[in-house]
Structure formats: structure tokens, C-alpha cells
Amino acid sequence: FQKPTTIQRYVIPSIRQQDDLIVCTQSGSGKTAAFLLPIISNLLEYHEDELFTRDDPPSPLCLIVSATPDRALQIKCEARKFAFQTAVISCSAVGDHDMYVVSDQLQKGCHILSATIGHLKDMVEKGRISLKKVKYFVLDEADRMLDAGVELDIRKLEDLGLVPKDSRFTSIFSTTFSNEVQQLAKHYLRANYVFLDVSTLDGIDTDIAQTIEEVSSSKKKDRLFQLIKQICKSERCLIFVETKRRADYLGALLSQKHFMSTTVHGDRTQRQRQEVVQQFANGKYPILVATSDVVRGLNLPQIDYVINYDFPDTSDFDT
Incomplete structure (x- = not known):
């Protein structure tokens, strides 16, 4: 970042002064740095002695719960980058990782734990992680x-x-402020929490040209191939679909048409998803067909074109 994004300008000071907060923001807003940087700074400033103690079972000083394994791993990598050459150690606990391997890593020290809820709950219930x-x-x-x-x-x-x-400081991030999210906020946040709706401040990126085409179901595939031939020559193109089955189907069709493409969705293992994203990033496969639940929130390389093959779910639209 050459300068703080909107979310970073508001969230970093709030976390630094240890406010509870709920933030509504879109993907790609710089959210990860907005909460990691002040948390790492606070750990180094206010909890230095605790960085050099070991507990059994291990207990992190910061717990980050994410919706997907990919997002949890991304946060861990970003935390390690931001805390480079400090005493702060970051780890992850996600579904595709062996519980005993994760336990061994945690025993060596873990101050920031990035996890998915299912794997985290299993490890706490089995006494391999403490949240105290x-x-x-x-x-x-x-x-x-x-x-x-x-x-x-x-x-x-x-x-x-x-x-x-x-006795803790809590931050909740969401793309919407639905009734369910509000109830969650009331349950987890202290009464004087800060509410930030950064999505209305950021708005839609004016550098992005957006078009909508109405195409009948029988002609969607042909129109997709036309678009790819027209625009996706050497550029990177991300194609969103709603189902895993459709991702595989379109991926197979694109391969038959000799397009350099690959697919990713929730049925792929964590290792497979990481390999696909890396292949897309280095240009080996410039066309990626994906379901939104897998790639949402990830830092992908410069993407030239995004095609929503299926009309997005309402909660995904414009995020």
C-alpha cells in the first residue's frame, strides 16, 4: 500500500485504542492489513512478556476465525509477512491439515491463530488448543x-x-449488516462498540467497466467462447459460476476448445486449490473457472476480466 485505504484509515486507529467494532466492507478493501497491523502492534507493545511464554495446551493471544480454509491460510501468510523479524508467531488450523501436525506446530509457539470454526472447535474440544x-x-x-x-x-x-x-477486544467484519449479523454483534461485542460502514465510502471502483448481457440459457456457452476469443488472449480472466458441477463442466469444455484454463471449487483439497491459484498467478493457466466461495477474499494477481457466467447471488453482487 502506498497510502492507507479507506478501511485502514478508520479501523487501524480503532483497534490500536482497543475498541470493539463491526465493519461492513467489500472484498479487496485492504481489510486484512487493517486488522492485522494494529493487532501485531498491540501485541508487541502491550503483551511483550506473554510472547515468550509457552502454555500446555497452547493458547493464542489473537484468534481469527474465517469462513474458508483458503482465507484462513491467506491471513496466516499475511500475518507472518507483517510480523517479520518480530517475536510474533502466526499459525493456522484448517480442515485439510492433520490435527497432530497442527498441534506440533502450535506447541512450538503461536500468538496469532487463523482458523476455520469446525477445525478450531474440534481441537479445543480435544484439548489441543486453549482459548483462555x-x-x-x-x-x-x-x-x-x-x-x-x-x-x-x-x-x-x-x-x-x-x-x-x-476481557477481550473483538472485531467483526461482514459485507452486509443483516439482522443475523446484528444479533451476532450484540452477543460478541461490548455495549460501546464502534460501527463502521466502509462499503458506502468506498463505493464501486470507477476504473472498472461493467456490462450486463442478457443471453438465453441455450446460447450462454457459445457467447462465453466468443467473449474469451475476443478479450482473453494473453490476459487473465476469472469466470464465476454458481455450482461445482458447472465449474468442472465449463472447464472441460474450455479445454476441448484448446483454451488454457483450469478450475477450482470446494471439492478440491487445500493443496489442489493452492496449486491452481499459483498456476493462475504465474500465467500457466490464464483462465480460471471458479465458484465464488473458494476465491472470495483471496489476493489474486492483476485480473483483466471477470465474467459472471451465472447471475450472482444477491449477497455477492458488486462484492
Whole structure:
């Protein structure tokens, strides 16, 4: 970043002064740095002694719960980058990783833990992680987690030993402020929390040209191939579809048409998803067919074209 984004200008000071907050923001707003940078700074300033202690079971000082494994891993990587050459250690706990391997990593030290709710709950219930020392608690993409039906698992964290809300600092990030998100905020945030609606300040990027074409179902594939021939020559093109089956189907058709393309969706393993994203990033496959739940929130390389093959779900539109 050459200068702070809108969300960073507002969120960084709030977390630095240890406010509870809920933030509505779009993807690509600089959200990850907005919460990681002040949390790392606070850990180094206010909790330095605790950075050099080891607990059994290990307990992180900062817990970040994400909607998807890919997002959790991305946050861990960003945290390691921002905390480079400091005492702050970042780890992840996601579904595709062996619990015993993760436990060994945590035993070596973990101050910032980025996790998915299911894997986190399993490890806490089995005594491999403690939540008794969590000072900073972040719910990332809270609306996505609610859509996935994991609200009860999130609420159960307090029954499993998560520090009470009056003794920790909590940040909730969401693309919407639905009734469900509001109820979650009331449950997890202190009464004097800060509400930031950064999405209305950022608005839509004026550098992006957006067009809508009405195409009958029988002609969608042909029109897609026409568009790719016209615009996606050596440029990177991301094609969103609604289902995993359609992603595989379109990927196979594109390969038959000799387009350099690959696919990614939720049925791929974590390793496979990482390989696909890397191949897209380095240009080996400049066309990526994906479901939005997998790539949403990831830092992808400069993308020249985005095609919504299926009309996006309302909650995804313009995010």
C-alpha cells in the first residue's frame, strides 16, 4: 500500500485504542492489513512478556476465525509477512491439515491463530488448543459463516473457554449488516462498540467497466467462447459460476476448445486449490473457472476480466 485505504484509515486507529467494532466492507478493501497491523502492534507493545511464554495446551493471544480454509491460510501468510523479524508467531488450523501436525506446530509457539470454526472447535474440544488467553478476537466474513450455518459453533466457543467479551477486544467484519449479523454483534461485542460502514465510502471502483448481457440459457456457452476469443488472449480472466458441477463442466469444455484454463471449487483439497491459484498467478493457466466461495477474499494477481457466467447471488453482487 502506498497510502492507507479507506478501511485502514478508520479501523487501524480503532483497534490500536482497543475498541470493539463491526465493519461492513467489500472484498479487496485492504481489510486484512487493517486488522492485522494494529493487532501485531498491540501485541508487541502491550503483551511483550506473554510472547515468550509457552502454555500446555497452547493458547493464542489473537484468534481469527474465517469462513474458508483458503482465507484462513491467506491471513496466516499475511500475518507472518507483517510480523517479520518480530517475536510474533502466526499459525493456522484448517480442515485439510492433520490435527497432530497442527498441534506440533502450535506447541512450538503461536500468538496469532487463523482458523476455520469446525477445525478450531474440534481441537479445543480435544484439548489441543486453549482459548483462555485470547486478547483479540476477529470474526472475518461473519455473514458468510452465518450463511454456512455455523452460528451455533461460533457461539459455542465461549462455552469452550473463550475469554468473556468484557476481557477481550473483538472485531467483526461482514459485507452486509443483516439482522443475523446484528444479533451476532450484540452477543460478541461490548455495549460501546464502534460501527463502521466502509462499503458506502468506498463505493464501486470507477476504473472498472461493467456490462450486463442478457443471453438465453441455450446460447450462454457459445457467447462465453466468443467473449474469451475476443478479450482473453494473453490476459487473465476469472469466470464465476454458481455450482461445482458447472465449474468442472465449463472447464472441460474450455479445454476441448484448446483454451488454457483450469478450475477450482470446494471439492478440491487445500493443496489442489493452492496449486491452481499459483498456476493462475504465474500465467500457466490464464483462465480460471471458479465458484465464488473458494476465491472470495483471496489476493489474486492483476485480473483483466471477470465474467459472471451465472447471475450472482444477491449477497455477492458488486462484492
